[in-house]
Amino acid sequence: MIRYALTRLLLLAVGLAVASAIIFLTLRVFPGDVAQMIAGTNGTPEQVARIRTELGLDRPLLTQYLDWIGGVFTGDLGSSFLTGTPVTAELAEKARVTVPLGILAMAIALIVAVPFGVLSAVRRGRADGTAISVIAQALAAVPVVWAGMMLVVVFAVGLGWLPAQGFPTATGWSTPWLALRSLLLPALTIGVVEGAMLLRFVRSATLQAIGEDFVRTAAAKGLTRTQALLRHGLPSVGLSIITVLGLQVAGIIVGAVVIEQVFNLPGIGRMLVTDVGARDLEKVQGELLLLTAFVLAIGFLVDLLHHAIDPRQREAE
Amino acid sequence: MITLARLWRSSTGRFGLVVVAAIVLVAIVSVFWTPFDPKSIDTGARWLGPGWPHLLGTDSTGRDILSLIMTGARTTIFVAVGAAAVATLFGILLAALGALTPRWTREAVAVLIDILVAFPVLLIAMMIASVWGGSLWVVVWAVGIGFGVNIARVTRPELRRVQHSDFVLAGRAAGLTPLQNLTRHLLPNVAPIFIVQLSWGMAVAVLAEAGLSYLGFGANVTEPSWGLLLSELQAYITVHPTSVLWPGLAITLTVLALNLLGDALREATDPTLRHGARQRIPHEAPGVVA
DSSP states (O other): OHHHHHHHHHHHHHHHHHHHHHHHHHHHHTTOOHHHHHHOTTOOHHHHHHHHHHTTTTSOHHHHHHHHHHHHHTTOOOBOTTTOOBHHHHHHHHHHHHHHHHHHHHHHHHHHHHHHHHHHHHTTTSHHHHHHHHHHHHHTTSOHHHHHHHHIIIIIIISOOSOSSOOOTTTGGGSHHHHHHHHHHHHHHHHHHHHHHHHHHHHHHHHHHHHSHHHHHHHHTTOOHHHHIIIIIHHHHHHHHHHHHHHHHHHHHHHHHHHHHHTTOOSHHHHHHHHHHHTOHHHHHHHHHHHHHHHHHHHHHHHHHHHHHOHHHHHHO | OHHHHHHHHSHHHHHHHHHHHHHHHHHHHHHHOOSSOTTOOOGGGTTOOSOSSSTTOBOTTOOBHHHHHHHHHHHHHHHHHHHHHHHHHHHHHHHHHHHHSOHHHHHHHHHHHHHHTTSOHHHHHHHHHHHHOOOHHHHHHHHHHHHHHHHHHHHHHHHHHHHTSHHHHHHHHTTOOHHHHIIIIIHHHHHHHHHHHHHHHHHHHHHHHHHHHHHTSSSOTTSOOHHHHHHHHHTTTTTOGGGGHHHHHHHHHHHHHHHHHHHHHHHHHOGGGOSSGGGGOGGGSHHHHO
């Protein structure tokens, strides 16, 4: 186990190094002269030179990269090229919207996927089981943007239960009900679409479990098919769910980037969209690194968890 | 041809084929004819509901929504085909580097694939857009690269397996260069997996185009795009909610068709999955096991 964890940790470190290098090179080398961009077309050569020195852009690339990475380890993701505001502080503030949104979306995805996925597998070939798979297949094809709009039409415009847009920025989480209310529709949007994709994995994992020898044996020893599945089959289903959940985290981040725009939420996704639009490269660099590092770290944790739970993998060592 | 016949026999395959063909047809027709000029602004005909002659109604400037959706199909097809082409080239390159080169490059590429696969397509697109600005090419490159890695991950082990088969060895003995061997023996053998992946990749491309155009990093305002149409209609969603239905339905239908086509292709090309899902769970019928 420890051996595996260490190898996997090394892979994570390599992954982070490669990811940061790709992000840094793409955003520093390809755009051309950032100083010229900031100074604008009217900037004099002296102004451009001054900006270049101020931002440290005249140093060798490797120094700049190491400087950036060094900052990352102390929690400093740099500051905006355009406004000078530190990226970390802004990210921490925006995380107060995005993190609860992500957790809520994940919870909804699980609530959608696990019971209905198992049900559609157990009832395979019957009307209800088929109906669930067909609906899931269709929902997985829905663009998140549109799903959000449709939910707004029904729950905000039609029924008037929930706000169509916005977040109580002034009061924030000190008015928990208001804040939660404004996150419900966006989380539901991501959760249902991601849940529909997850459902298909749960379904096939359950189908596989139904066919396993140990479930069949349990059924032969007098348990009903459902009892056998619940007691002996589901643990192995849980294992594959954990793996897919890791992949799902990336989906939820992507969903958040889009959905925060649809619902006008002041979160990390919307911050990234604004900064990419304004071409504030230093901020984009920090945000992209944070998001990819998060995805890679989740992948690492999922693999460790998978390894710790699955007796077959332990015995294989 | 056999594959096509098999596809046609499965209901999902037929659905996928018919819908994809219909969308291609609509896109071709839109080059020569649309019910109205999709760009013509008619302030007298703003926000007409679905009816005659505007079958799907009009938008805030009186443009015909059906015509906009018809021309938007062209953009969707361009992005899907473009992304598939980039993904094919990038995927083959990575898979070949990861399967056929000397041991250390092979393993390095394998690790690289494992890392790159974690990059979500949308983040790749944002990275490209922040440097070069938004355009449909951003979508093509981002999905192409992102999905190319996915393809490489699935194809690489398959290439390794085929590489050790007798006919490849025979090819080498007969004096084929590695490149000739690749195109003549290796690629045809991994093609089925590849095509399945491409179908799914095209679905991702269609979704990505919609999302990125909506965010303002895809199609520019003069280009017809379903995602752009969604973002234009969203501003009036509280007053005219039905108009938002159509572009969304167009996207969903296209993605669904490509997904199902991929599923059906997999079943048609993978002998272990043939005859539907029933064979996948042989233990279900205890008699068969014995």
